[in-house]
Amino acid sequence: xxxxxxxxxxxxxxxxxxxxxxxxxxxxxxxxxxxxxxxxxxxxxxxxxxxxxxxxxxxxxxxxxxxxxxxxxxxxxxxxxxxxxxxxxxxxxxxxxxxxxxxxxxxxxxxxxxxxxxxxxxxxxxxxxxxxxxxxxxxxxxxxxxxxxxxxxxxxxxxxxxxxxxxxxxxxxxxxxxxxxxxxxxxxxxxxxxxxxxxxxxxxxxxxxxxxxxxxxxxxxxxxxxxxxxxxxxxxxxxxxxxxxx
Numbered sequence: 585x586x587x588x589x590x591x592x593x594x595x596x597x598x599x600x601x602x603x604x605x606x607x608x609x610x611x612x613x614x615x616x617x618x619x620x621x622x623x624x625x626x627x628x629x630x631x632x633x634x635x636x637x638x639x640x641x642x643x644x645x646x647x648x649x650x651x652x653x654x655x656x657x658x659x660x661x662x663x664x665x666x667x668x669x670x671x672x673x674x675x676x677x678x679x680x681x682x683x684x685x686x687x688x689x690x691x692x693x694x695x696x697x698x699x700x701x702x703x704x705x706x707x708x709x710x711x712x713x714x715x716x717x718x719x720x721x722x723x724x725x726x727x728x729x730x731x732x733x734x735x736x737x738x739x740x741x742x743x744x745x746x747x748x749x750x751x752x753x754x755x756x757x758x759x760x761x762x763x764x765x766x767x768x769x770x771x772x773x774x775x776x777x778x779x780x781x782x783x784x785x786x787x788x789x790x791x792x793x794x795x796x797x798x799x800x801x802x803x804x805x806x807x808x809x810x811x812x813x814x815x816x817x818x819x820x821x822x823x824x825x826x827x828x829x830x
Contacts, residue, residue, distance in 0.1 A: 586614030597676030599628035601774035605799030611640035618643040618662040649702040659709035674722040716761035726770040729829035754819030763818040770825025792827020
């Protein structure tokens, strides 16, 4: 039996990139997986088809992380339709960048709503379902430890907020035996930050390993935390960045 057999996981933003890799990995390890999407329905259903083709079970849910009701409804629907919830992966997020003096209140509200507020609301809703041994794992960013260029203030600020949120949730939920961790990804090859993008060579040179990571490499760390390897890890961050912040 795989280590997550009998477990139910919800991956927000699971239609592509890191989220899709995490959904596939957790299903490979035996979990039934729900994944949310906002616009990429075809990609979300393609991930679900791959999971079912490999013998797993997947549920696709449209849920805009900017909508508070949609966030909590996705959690409750997962628990209702899959018979419970054991693992929440807060992955959905957006990037907002640009010159500091051009940032608007609308920019701030939008990125905060998706990258911070939705994480809190999903975690709060999940806490009503998670049993002893449950896991909340949030995908953050190595920019909380090192900001290598200008134009990243809003994103770095919101990702840094997840550190405090993780520690607070760990204290609130620890007495119930629920573990809460943060995985700070570095240069991961995705649509948002492709390894062949215009700044890829520059940023790759900053890492100790001299390359971008893959979504599967980050998903492996998430799977470790979701499984037996994460039983005594909580209230902390693990950075998967190839030495970007070293």
